[in-house]
Amino acid sequence: MIKEPTLILNEAIARKNIQTMVQKAERNKIALRPHFKTHQSHEIGRWFREYGIKSITVSSLKMAVYFAEDGWDDITVAFPVNVLEIDRINLLAQSINLNLLVESPEAVQLLNKQLKYPVNVFIKTDTGYHRTGVDPTNYTLIDRILEEVEKAELISFRGFLAHAGHSYDARGIDQIAQVHNESIARILSLKEHYKYRYPELALSVGDTPTCSRMEDFSGVDEIRPGNFVFYDLTQALIGSCTEEQVAVAMACPVVAIHEDRNEILVYGGGVHFSKDRIVEEKYGTIFGKVVTDDGLGWGRVVEGAYMKKLSQEHGTIYAPKEFIAKYKVGDIIKVLPVHSCMTADLMKKYLTTEGNTISMLS
């Protein structure tokens, strides 16, 4: 029985999301190296293994160590290498195939000075998101990085990697396609330029919006989406998925009802959901959408019922009067999260709709 804020996971939906992405990769004859920062769980990782996945992506060295402990031996840490964590890098490089990201000659030098075991590097490439990475037209900088890589006995050049994170600003398939096509064109120009010098170089791309909706990945070697395993309201807003494909919901106890202003106060706040928000045309800024209850699981999104405000432990749900009339203190309300990766990271475990508890990295 649910007594406090609990992250509910529908395994069947998550498995279907995994299977769909695996099939898309197979159709396109590209490798799928899913990003495990979304679920951060040994058990959910093993579901991917059942669909043939052998190599993965993570966002921190700590997460790489956690998954290496469960037998994953080909891991890309999709974050500009933090050379201060050289002990974890050496620990991993000693036993697994470790792929790191570099984007400056200085990072390669620092890495090289302290490495004890071989690693591969991708050059992190900025294909339009402008968070980080090298400009794909800046051959001078790329050549300087490659020069340092050549000098380093334990570092092998693997290829170019990009994350078109600006796809999160897209709304609908046309805008997703625009981000995808521009981003792919930019990284393909690098393969064109360097393929004679490095015939084996790989191109790695992949964010959930483009991987979910696009069909043409010609020239690309692998994709790295992560969020798709659960999806969330952000992805539904972008158009990567439907609300029915969202595999996680937060269950929150009702602690007070304010009928006069159409509000229900639940136990479930920013320390449970995270404070990620979306702006919906109908509702303005929201932090979640209410779904109907269905045993341990949930049903459809309730029109007009959403998480309006979050403070540390409190969540304020706005809902139609007829919805509010059905609830009383001590009941549970289920809410689809805005950003499933952040919510899972806070909740540290899952309760499946079959009643099983699944642990994750803590």
Next chain:
Amino acid sequence: MIKEPTLILNEAIARKNIQTMVQKAERNKIALRPHFKTHQSHEIGRWFREYGIKSITVSSLKMAVYFAEDGWDDITVAFPVNVLEIDRINLLAQSINLNLLVESPEAVQLLNKQLKYPVNVFIKTDTGYHRTGVDPTNYTLIDRILEEVEKAELISFRGFLAHAGHSYDARGIDQIAQVHNESIARILSLKEHYKYRYPELALSVGDTPTCSRMEDFSGVDEIRPGNFVFYDLTQALIGSCTEEQVAVAMACPVVAIHEDRNEILVYGGGVHFSKDRIVEEKYGTIFGKVVTDDGLGWGRVVEGAYMKKLSQEHGTIYAPKEFIAKYKVGDIIKVLPVHSCMTADLMKKYLTTEGNTISMLS
């Protein structure tokens, strides 16, 4: 040596913040029942004990259990009681003086049905924040709640409690004073109304902005500020404190430098800082402010250097060219957080500027 995102705590500043609030309560002859949701740490709780604090506030029953384990025996859970956690309530009520919040006759009935040991209740009162609580002019509802309390053998009425959280929208002392005066007037009217029936009834108020800046608490029995132990950029923006009174800073490794757009990318994102934000006139929406480095501690805020954007693990710092020129990959940058309670909740431990690690509730 710092290798990954680390929450640094300046014990001297925190102790000074505690001492200042203790002295204010003494001057006003009111009890100080500090809210421990900010630090969530046994060790920091013990610092308060050294200044004579004997009773505390928390925001969840889990947190109450954690602090009861360290000998705190008078705890208010400042959250509308979650009756589903009756096991924790009975566990606590058996051994400590437990104060719960109620705001409906239904919650009192549900509680009464399952209680095995005595508890006290405050009626949660809405003095203008409109998050939750009863309208202080709704005597009909309050009388119905009191009627249920009278019937319940194990439940004693303690008084009225309010949290004027709308003080967080105030900017400057005049606006803080306006929130304070209105809120206090509303809760005092309840004491006036009920004091003959309940001569012992207590009034409990207190948010960090009003408790930090106001001097007159006449008629009030106790204050419950929490954030003041660390303060943060939100409180500095409101005018509750200066930036020099902020007792925590995040230390983040530099992983990439983008001189062309005045940016430094650090390891330190939404899973470390939380995504709480403030809007500053000079900078727009920001997630932190950069401070100068000073051994294990930090110095002053650097003009024009702030956290511009956060994703899951990445933080983008915008800074003047002359600041950026001083940094290289592998260095550490320190950043004052927007909301110290949320940042501490995510980081789960502190490193003091004296080099000690302090644990917290996990």
